[in-house]
Amino acid sequence: MASPLGEKIRARRTELKMSLDALAVQTGSSKSYLWELENRDNPKPSAEKLSRIAEALKVTLEFLWNAEDESPDEAVKDEAFFRQYQKLPSAEKKRLQRMLDAWDDDE
Amino acid sequence: MASPLGEKIRARRTELKMSLDALAVQTGSSKSYLWELENRDNPKPSAEKLSRIAEALKVTLEFLWNAEDESPDEAVKDEAFFRQYQKLPSAEKKRLQRMLDAWDDDE
């Protein structure tokens, strides 16, 4: 019954030792709705709600919404890579971009 | 009237030379709704819709949603790169990671 999104929210919330009430206050949601997100079948929160939840849980939107096939560990590494990448001068970025494109062409 | 989110969606959509119709098909939305997202005052799309839009536009959820007023052009490219990167198998990721590390060592 519970969705992957719901599992992630609950896992992270309990990890941070928050109650539904506490999270509700921080995110401007109602605890009843948060309960629905965690337990109901196919939750479809708004970007706004989910964004505030992600913020309160100190994870990214991407992690909550679509990291289904990715382990949390790998997601964290990917984000670290990205932060590192962003600091490069654009000439270097282009080099990496070309490598990526080349790989996509091979499948 | 148009929100930052709306501006970003339109900017990226026209950049990719897509019509509202085309984007609608790709994202499972209606073009009328996409028009509302681009032009109406305070759009509050669901995470689901926004996620599919981000994917079609090749940017991340974070980029579309966060009202970062930093230089958008390079940010868009970075996000596109990251989205592409995430789909790689981890062996490939490691290769790129090593290149990045090598760069950092040189300064």
Added chain:
DNA sequence: CAGTTGCGTTCGGTGTGCCGAACATTGATA
């Protein structure tokens, strides 16, 4: 025991996200 506090759960109602279908507008073609 009765009361309190803290947590999760249920549920009816309401605002609005999102849609389909019509209408407006531009541009191209002859």
Added chain:
DNA sequence: TATCAATGTTCGGCACACCGAACGCAACTG
């Protein structure tokens, strides 16, 4: 000019995201 195709715009209405308020239940404390 008239006409057709493509894109953008408007609008009425339905479905459901989200809420408040009640409820259940366990662990306390006097």
